[in-house]
Amino acid sequence: MLIYSFMMFIFMYLVGLLVLCFKCKHLLLMLLSLEFIVLSLFLGLVVFMLMFYYENYFLMIFLSLSVCEGSLGLSILVSMVRSYGNDYFNMFNFLW
DSSP states (O other): OHHHHHHHHHHHHHHHHHHHHHOOSBHHHHHHHHHHHHHHHHHHHHHHHHHHTOOTHHHHHHHHHHHHHHHHHHHHHHHHHHHHSSOBGGGOOTTO
């Protein structure tokens, strides 16, 4: 059972990385793929904690940090949409 969960974690992580690499047109799609990668890392941590019987308190810390990361990404998305008018990633010129 844990082997299948670990294989599912690896598959989810690789799919999230592929989506992040190939769907980089919109910032919202990039943020969604990052959240998918974080969820797959959470699944990997759960499998690791169950396999070695560690304490699961670290999972709560990881979830709270991932929620903070998601809210920060959404706030950056809202500020960029307000200033640029769209969420196309290639329209953002950070050098100006």
